[in-house]
Amino acid sequence: MTVYETDVPGVGKKFEVEIGGDERLVVLLHHDGKRELFHKADPDSDAERLFTLSGQLAREVGAILQGAYFQPVETDEVEVPLGEAIIEWVDVDEGAPMVDQTLGDARLRQRTGASVIAIQRGSDTVPNPGPDETITGGDILVTLGTREELAELESLVEADDS
């Protein structure tokens, strides 16, 4: 990515950003904080004004673009706060001891305190699974519990190398 920076006397600064192919994004940064955005289909075509942002708005939009404002969803990191308890997505390794056991036999709630509230298997989701549901390698358990309970559970889903 190449960025061309130019001073615009009396106005501020102009940044021209190559955004893939021949396309250019032109940002005009005014001294008063206002930002004007233009789009050019190629370096030689006429710029088309996209929109104008105030300084405050531009910082917020900038934070969103940067990913600092709203985190994008990544399934193995999602945590939804529910008071003390949180929901976490846990991968079951192929070689974990609980593979091929039913939920009832694995006695996860008794051993860790955490509950399995759903199982994601490929593109299928098994909601509210019963005790006779068999766990297979590669399942993603949607679990509910405190941080300690979930840490305990995560140690059980790892492959048993011993």
Place this chain on the structure above:
Amino acid sequence: MAALLLEVGIALTAVALAGTLANRVGLSVIPAYIVVGILVGPNPPQSVLGLPLTLVGDREFITVLAELGIVFLLFFLGLEFSVDQLLRDRRRISAAGGVDFAINFGLGAAIGVAFGWTLLETLFLAGVVYISSSAVVTKSLIETGWIANAESGPILGTLVFEDILIAVYLALLAAVAGGGDLESAAVSVGTAFLFLGALTAVAWYGSNWLDRFFRTSSDELFLLRVVGVTTLVAGAALALGVSEAVAAFFLGTGISQTSHVERIEHIVAPARDIFAAVFFFSIGLTTDVTLLADVAVLLAVAVVLTTLGKFVSGTLSGRFYDLGRRRSLRVGLGLVPRGEFSLVIATLAAGIGTGRLASVLPAFTVGYVLVMSVLGSLLIQRADDITDALGASGG
């Protein structure tokens, strides 16, 4: 006191209304400020439909505010003057700026000679018609979106070149016009260069010190320091017979080396806007429109020739930047507006000159700027029609 306050109130309100109106119809505010100054000022028209229209006199406070307008216009010009950009792109900028100067200053000089003006008068006239209006041009560039296109390169480059040239020009002219014979002219040119040299040296070598001097967490104190120092330097310059405008320009370039540029743009620009608006307004106040009749022929000749001059020189400049035909023509159209700096030159002429410089040139310049700022804006707004008509639709 009441009468004075009322006059200030009328003046500022009139300027505000005129600016709003100009904005509404999409034209530059500069001609609007001048026209409203003519309307409410002591010169004709003095009444409309029986209503008296001489509401604001040419008072001392207006003269002082207008003078501050000149000082801060040039101070900001210096502040925003990008030495780096000039050096980085010096080959193309000097090519474009050189052609622009040769054609347009040359045309102005030729017009002066053809109308039988003296050398000094001709030099002033050439300056007035040479320099484009940074304010009007930049505003038009943003409104049309050209600012994001390739044609903004030669346009802004030419403006940068004109900025530095006008500083040198004003310094020389102010010094020469003040003195009578060759010897006193040489002395005043020497004084000017000593003063400006000292100012530049302080600004360059003392930039750390300047930086510390302006450093404060209070916006109020910051504003006072910038306005105070700038006005003091300009006043000292004028007392020594050096152009206050050029001193302000050099102070601005000096401060542009410090870390305060952004803050000045934020905090001092509103003060500049008020002073500059009053400057344009006061130009209107002192303009006697009946004098325009005497300069009608000169005005018509200058408008036609110098519009074509900028159009040709700009189009050539576009070629130096390897632009296509249509974009080059846009550069030509984009540089047509004249404005604030032509008026600064005319004010200088009126202040020091006699004869034509004191009456004809200011009247001519007002008429010229009124026409060129409006005509220039319109040409830019209608640029696509013009380039299509010239058969340059592509590139």
